[in-house]
Amino acid sequence: MRNLSIVLAFLLFACALAATQEEDFSKVQMKVTKVAGNVYMLEGEGGNIGASIGEDGIVVIDDQYAPLAERIQAALKSITDKPVRFIINTHFHEDHTGANAYFQKQAPIIAHDNVRKRLESGGSAGNGGSVHFDAKPQPLEALPILTFDHDVTLHLNGEDIRALYFPAGHTDGDSIIFFSKSNVVHMGDDFGVYGFPFIDVDSGGSINGMIDAVEKVIAMLPPDAKVIPGHGRVSSVDDMRAYLKLLKDTREVVQNALKQGKTLDQMRQAKILDPWKKYSGGFISEDAFLETLYNSLTGQKNGKFIKHN
Numbered sequence: 001m002r003n004l005s006i007v008l009a010f011l012l013f014a015c016a017l018a019a020t021q022e023e024d025f026s027k028v029q030m031k032v033t034k035v036a037g038n039v040y041m042l043e044g045e046g047g048n049i050g051a052s053i054g055e056d057g058i059v060v061i062d063d064q065y066a067p068l069a070e071r072i073q074a075a076l077k078s079i080t081d082k083p084v085r086f087i088i089n090t091h092f093h094e095d096h097t098g099a100n101a102y103f104q105k106q107a108p109i110i111a112h113d114n115v116r117k118r119l120e121s122g123g124s125a126g127n128g129g130s131v132h133f134d135a136k137p138q139p140l141e142a143l144p145i146l147t148f149d150h151d152v153t154l155h156l157n158g159e160d161i162r163a164l165y166f167p168a169g170h171t172d173g174d175s176i177i178f179f180s181k182s183n184v185v186h187m188g189d190d191f192g193v194y195g196f197p198f199i200d201v202d203s204g205g206s207i208n209g210m211i212d213a214v215e216k217v218i219a220m221l222p223p224d225a226k227v228i229p230g231h232g233r234v235s236s237v238d239d240m241r242a243y244l245k246l247l248k249d250t251r252e253v254v255q256n257a258l259k260q261g262k263t264l265d266q267m268r269q270a271k272i273l274d275p276w277k278k279y280s281g282g283f284i285s286e287d288a289f290l291e292t293l294y295n296s297l298t299g300q301k302n303g304k305f306i307k308h309n
Contacts, residue, residue: 025067030075036226037182046095050186054157057085061186062096069102090188091171092118100142111144114173128201129291166213172204186228193232195282196289207296214244254293
């Protein structure tokens with residue numbers, strides 16, 4: 001009954017969220033923030049957009065939802081009249097790639113190989129439990145036309161813009177974007193400040209991969225670097241350290257429970273993530289994050305082994 005209640009609650013939330021998004025897109029306003037150097041952040045509805053803006057034009061990182069495309073374009077034009085030169089997708093989720101078809105009429109889209117594959121094929125996404133949604137196959141014009149398997153660097157606006165692949169974190173196609181001269185990094189959804197993170201276990205994401213990505217990026221950054229999260233405010237390296245501690249500490253608690261032979265239901269009943277319940281106010285609840293950790297660490301979906309295609 002508890003599992004059914006969680007599923008029903010999430011379904012109601014998802015339906016309400018979808019309805020709200022449809023109704024509210026007309027009310028969404030784009031907020032532009034200068035981060036550092038020639039890098040800006042645009043906030044609207046969905047994942048944060050990064051933009052390198054200079055004499056050579058604009059390099060856009062992620063593009064939110066399709067209905068917001070013209071507002072994103074207008075926000076960019078409020079900063080510069082230069083054209084969009086490239087778009088980089090940090091991963092395949094719609095709130096980061098929804099306006100691909102609109103922007104690819106202006107400039108090529110770049111992404112990791114797995115982003116193109118998932119956009120082209122569609123499929124299921126979620127945490128292997130109560131968080132689940134279908135990703136519809138996208139039309140040809142929305143697919144990245146330049147893909148890479150490890151990293152790619154753009155040399156524009158006096159900047160070295162490097163997209164580096166980090167496997168099996170938020171998804172299996174995550175890129176983290178470094179603006180080395182501006183001292184800024186765009187983390188995609190491997191880092192956010194909205195509560196417990198969403199790890200898309202169904203799309204190849206994992207807690208271990210996310211920890212690995214955040215840990216490695218912290219080691220690569222100067223202490224005063226500015227961080228654009230997938231969602232939330234402009235952050236610091238210290239914010240990333242606090243996030244990394246959350247990931248490691250919650251993983252350790254679930255790992256210890258698994259060593260003791262506890263089932264997912266027993267972990268729920270024991271409320272083993274209660275010390276971190278303050279992170280439960282966002283998209284992912286305490287129970288949903290417990291499911292995520294359990295499924296990621298065991299290779300199961302709530303007690304059943306995951307079948308990989």
